[in-house]
Each structure stands twice: as C-alpha cells, then as structure tokens.
Amino acid sequence: MQQKPLAFRMRPRTIEEVxxxxxxxxxxxxxxxxxxxxQLTSMILYGPPxxxxxxxxxxxAGSTKYAFRTLNAVTNNKKDLEVVAAEAKMSGKVIxxxxxxxxxxxxxxxxxxxYLENGMITLIGATTSNPYHAINPAIRSRCQIFELKPLTAxxxxxxxxxxxxxxxxxxxxxxxxxxxxxxQHFANAxxxxxxxxxxALELAVxxxxxxEDTITHISLHTxxxxxxxxxxxxxxxxxxxxxxxxxxxxxxxxxxxxxxxHYLGRLIEAGDLISISRRLLVIAYEDVxxxxxxxxxxxxxxxxxxxxxxxxxxxxxxxxxxxxxxLSPKSNSAISAIDAALADIQKGILGEVPDHLRDAHYKGARxxxxxxxxxxxxxxxxxxxxxxxxxxxxxxxxYYVPKKTGKFEQALAMVYEKLMRKT
Numbered sequence: 001m002q003q004k005p006l007a008f009r010m011r012p013r014t015i016e017e018v019x020x021x022x023x024x025x026x027x028x029x030x031x032x033x034x035x036x037x038x039q040l041t042s043m044i045l046y047g048p049p050x051x052x053x054x055x056x057x058x059x060x061a062g063s064t065k066y067a068f069r070t071l072n073a074v075t076n077n078k079k080d081l082e083v084v085a086a087e088a089k090m091s092g093k094v095i096x097x098x099x100x101x102x103x104x105x106x107x108x109x110x111x112x113x114x115y116l117e118n119g120m121i122t123l124i125g126a127t128t129s130n131p132y133h134a135i136n137p138a139i140r141s142r143c144q145i146f147e148l149k150p151l152t153a154x155x156x157x158x159x160x161x162x163x164x165x166x167x168x169x170x171x172x173x174x175x176x177x178x179x180x181x182x183x184q185h186f187a188n189a190x191x192x193x194x195x196x197x198x199x200a201l202e203l204a205v206x207x208x209x210x211x212e213d214t215i216t217h218i219s220l221h222t223x224x225x226x227x228x229x230x231x232x233x234x235x236x237x238x239x240x241x242x243x244x245x246x247x248x249x250x251x252x253x254x255x256x257x258x259x260x261x262h263y264l265g266r267l268i269e270a271g272d273l274i275s276i277s278r279r280l281l282v283i284a285y286e287d288v289x290x291x292x293x294x295x296x297x298x299x300x301x302x303x304x305x306x307x308x309x310x311x312x313x314x315x316x317x318x319x320x321x322x323x324x325x326x327l328s329p330k331s332n333s334a335i336s337a338i339d340a341a342l343a344d345i346q347k348g349i350l351g352e353v354p355d356h357l358r359d360a361h362y363k364g365a366r367x368x369x370x371x372x373x374x375x376x377x378x379x380x381x382x383x384x385x386x387x388x389x390x391x392x393x394x395x396x397x398x399y400y401v402p403k404k405t406g407k408f409e410q411a412l413a414m415v416y417e418k419l420m421r422k423t
Contacts, residue, residue, distance in 0.1 A: 006202035007195045009169040010162070012059040019159045019194065020151040021052055031056065031146070035063045042116050042123040044101060044131045044140065047148030048240060050193030053126040056148075057097040060124065070097045073104040081111055088120040101125030102134035109139060116142045150192020157187040159194050160201055171205055175215040182223035189227045200227040241272070245279055253287045257326040264322050268315055276318060277303045283325055291331035291406030295324055329406035337400040344394065351391025386422055 003009075012018045015025050015035050024031045034040050040060065045053040054070070061068030069084050088094040098104070101123075104112075115121035116139075123143060127134065131145050151159075160183060163170040182204075190197035204218045204226040211217065244266050251259035267276050280303065284296040302321035306314030344350075360371025375385045388395055398420070402413035 005199065006163060006170065007198040010159070010166065010198060011055050013062040015056075015059045015063045018052065018056055018059050019162070020155040021056065021148055023149070024146055025056065025059075030144075031060065035060055038064060040064065040066075040095070040122045041144055042121075042125075042142055043144040043146055044125040044127065044135065045146050045148055046127045046129065046131050048150055048192065049128060050190075050195035051148050051150050052194065053148060054097060054099070057095070057124040057126065061095045064095070066122070067091050067094045068097070069094055070099070072099045073102070073108065074100050078108055078111055081108055084121065085111075085115055088115060093120060093122060095122045095124060097124045097126060099126045101139070102127045102129045102131065104136065104139060106136075109136060113138060113142070151194050152192070153184070153187040156190055156192070156194050156197050157183060160186055160197060163198060163201065174205070175210075175213070176205060176218065177215055178218040178223075179220055181220040182218050185220055185223040186227060189224075197227070241270075241275070245275055249279055249283055249287070252283050252322065252325050253330065255326050255330070257323055260322050260326050261319065264315075264318060268311065268318070271311075273306065273311075273314070277307075280318075280321055280325070284321075286335050287330055287332060288325055288328045289331040289334045290409040290412060291329035291403065292324075293408055295328050298324065331403040331405050331409055333401060333403045333409065340399040344397070349393065351393030353391060354388055356387070357389065384419070 015032055018025045023029060026032060031043075045056060047053065057070075058068060067087060069087070071080055071084065084094055084096055102125075112121065112123070116123055123139075125131075125135070125139070125143060129135075131140055131143075164172065164176055164178070166172045186197045186200055190200070200223070201218075204222050205216055207226070208216050208218060208222055244263055248260060248263035248267065251263060264276065280299050281296070284299040288295045299321045302317035305317040309317075355369045356372060356374040358365075358370040360366065360374075365371060375387050377383055377385055379385075390397060400416065402409055402416055404410045404413050
C-alpha cells in the first residue's frame with residue numbers, strides 16, 4: 001500500500017505536539033484549557049492553508065479520546081452527516097471536523113444544528129475565509145471563533161527537524177544530511193505554511209540519490225527546486241488579498257515608501273494588476289488629492305504603461321507611481337467635502353434650487369420666475385459676482401475644508417477663503 005504523505009503522517013496526535021498557534025494551545029490558553037477540562041465547545045478555526053487547522057482538530061480528538069470524523073461541507077452530502085449523527089447517538093459524542101464550513105448549505109445546516117445544541121456533535125469548522133463575513137450566523141453563533149496565524153520560520157524549522165528525527169512517522173530511520181541553508185529555505189519560502197514545507201522536504205528526500213554511504217544530502221539548490229512557489233497571501237478570494245491591499249494603501253497614506261514597495265511587490269508576485277491599478281488611482285485622488293493633483297494623471301500614465309509593456313518591466317512605472325504617491329503631500333479634503341455633501345443629501349437635507357438658478361430656456365419660464373435676477377459671472381471684470389447658489393436651507397453650509405499641505409491646495413485655499421469673506 002502506498003505510504004501517506006509526510007505532512008499527513010506528522011499530524012500531531014495530542015495538543016502537546018502542535019507546532020505553533022501557542023496563543024491557542026499553550027498550557028494556559030483557551031483550547032488547551034478546554035481539552036484539559038474535557039469541556040469542549042464547537043469552534044471555527046480560520047486562517048490561511050497549511051497552518052494547522054486540521055492538525056489542531058485531530059490533536060483535540062487525540063487528547064480527548066473522542067471519536068473523530070472528517071467531512072467536507074462541499075463534497076460530502078447530508079447522508080454523510082447522518083452517519084456521523086448516528087455514531088454520536090451510539091457513543092455519546094463525536095468530534096466532527098468540517099472543512100470549508102463556510103460552504104455549508106441550508107439543508108446540511110438545519111440537520112446539524114440540533115446536534116450542536118445538545119452537544120452530541122462538537123463541530124470544528126475549518127475555513128480560510130473570515131467567518132464573520134462568510135459563515136451563516138446560525139452556525140457562527142453556536143461556535144467559538146479562533147484565528148490561526150501563519151507559523152514563524154523557527155516554528156516551521158521545528159516541525160521539519162521533528163519529521164527528520166521521528167523514526168515511526170518521519171525520516172528518523174534514514175540517513176539524511178541537510179544543510180542549514182536548505183533548512184532555512186524550507187522554513188522561509190513556505191510563508192508560514194508548514195504543510196508546504198513538509199511536502200517540499202519529502203520531495204527532496206525521495207528525489208535525491210544516496211551516496212555510497214547511503215546518506216541523502218539535501219543542499220540549498222535541491223531545496224530551491226523542491227520548494228514550490230508559495231502563494232503570498234493575496235489570493236483574490238481570500239482575506240489575505242484585502243489585507244495586503246489595505247496595508248498597501250495605508251502605507252502610502254502614511255508616506256512609508258519601503259512598506260508600500262513591499263506590498264506592491266506582493267501584489268505583483270500575485271499577478272494582480274487590476275487591484276493594483278484600481279487601488280493606486282483611488283489613492284491618488286483620495287489620499288494625495290489636491291495636495292498634488294498631477295499625481296493622478298501620472299499614476300494613470302504609469303498604469304497604462306504597465307498594461308502596454310507587461311511584467312516584469314511593468315513593475316518599474318508602478319514603482320515610480322508608488323514612490324511619488326508616498327512622498328507627495330497628502331490631502332483628503334476632496335473626499336471629505338463630497339462625503340459631507342452626500343451625508344446631508346442622504347438625510348433629506350436638500351431644499352429648493354433658488355429661482356434665479358433654475359432653467360429658463362423654455363417658453364413660460366419667465367412667467368414662473370425662473371432665471372430672473374441671475375447674474376452672469378463673465379459679465380464682471382473679475383469673472384465673479386456674489387450671489388446665492390445653495391438652496392435657502394443650506395445657504396450657510398461649508399463642505400470644503402482645505403488642507404494646506406501642498407502648494408496647489410494652498411493657492412486654492414487662498415482663493416476659497418477670499419470668496420467666503422465676500423459672500
């Protein structure tokens with residue numbers, strides 16, 4: 001029979017064997033305390049792939065000695081849930097790991113809820129999606145929600161060394177020599193995904209010939225070949241995508257060039273030019289705005305250049321745009337002004353358009369008082385004449401509050417303040 005993958009074989013059997021996630025499984029932390037007290041509640045574990053959701057579920061089952069079953073909310077049907085429920089009735093309790101729990105349909109959910117209520121099934125839902133966005137409230141309200149974090153390089157190295165030393169499940173019976181550089185590469189290049197690093201280690205061991213002393217030597221070159229390129233946490237369907245975009249914009253808003261280039265690099269590696277383009281244009285007008293109005297046009301030009309020449313050269317105009325946006329003076333006066341105006345409109349604070357501003361281009365308009373007494377600014381030497389434009393209800397309202405962070409808006413502010421004094 002074919003041997004199961006190393007990552008599967010090395011899954012922890014008890015809570016004590018879990019690598020990482022110490023904010024949940026350390027002696028004094030919540031999951032460890034639940035296991036010790038034998039007072040398990042249903043829970044949802046969420047986080048990126050390969051960081052230990054299934055491992056923690058199996059470790060909980062191993063530590064408590066309850067029956068443990070694994071289903072998938074998409075591929076398994078209601079009959080599969082009925083089998084688990086029947087076992088729960090026989091044994092008193094079953095721990096059910098339900099992968100992709102955010103995809104649970106209403107029929108399966110309605111069947112499962114009574115068993116969660118009476119405690120016969122302890123649900124451990126696993127998902128890469130934020131449960132507050134993706135999971136039905138009926139399930140979510142019956143579960144504790146725990147966020148899992150990507151493992152550190154040191155924690156992944158610990159898992160790798162354990163796999164190499166374990167004679168029963170790992171490579172402890174083999175003669176393996178791995179360079180420190182190779183070990184470090186497995187730990188770093190996996191981006192916190194322990195399953196990915198274990199898969200790469202296994203591939204390196206199985207694909208490398210032994211020398212005359214039957215020793216397998218794993219070099220950095222071998223590690224680089226076997227360590228498949230890891231997703232950088234900005235996949236278009238997951239939380240990581242939005243987290244990176246959020247950090248990207250906030251870094252530019254905060255004028256941190258190095259952080260902004262880092263997040264730009266992650267988005268480029270993910271090949272997500274659409275999100276990069278949209279976010280850069282939003283930043284140019286939302287965060288830089290009137291402090292450097294030419295930044296918007298130059299940002300658009302950089303994006304169009306990138307689209308025309310493609311990657312990898314496209315990274316250059318994008319970097320130009322990011323650096324300029326980072327180091328530009330910042331002003332959010334335009335977005336604040338339009339949002340303030342919209343807020344009044346949405347509250348119903350409108351008022352009638354003043355009669356002298358109304359359309360007067362139709363027969364009978366004058367008889368209705370439309371357009372009478374309108375003063376045409378171009379008839380005046382300065383091109384401006386004081387008159388009321390806002391409805392009576394809003395005639396003293398001021399939505400625009402200039403920020404004098406750039407020379408352009410300083411000039412606008414001077415004109416604005418002068419006009420406000422004359423009005």
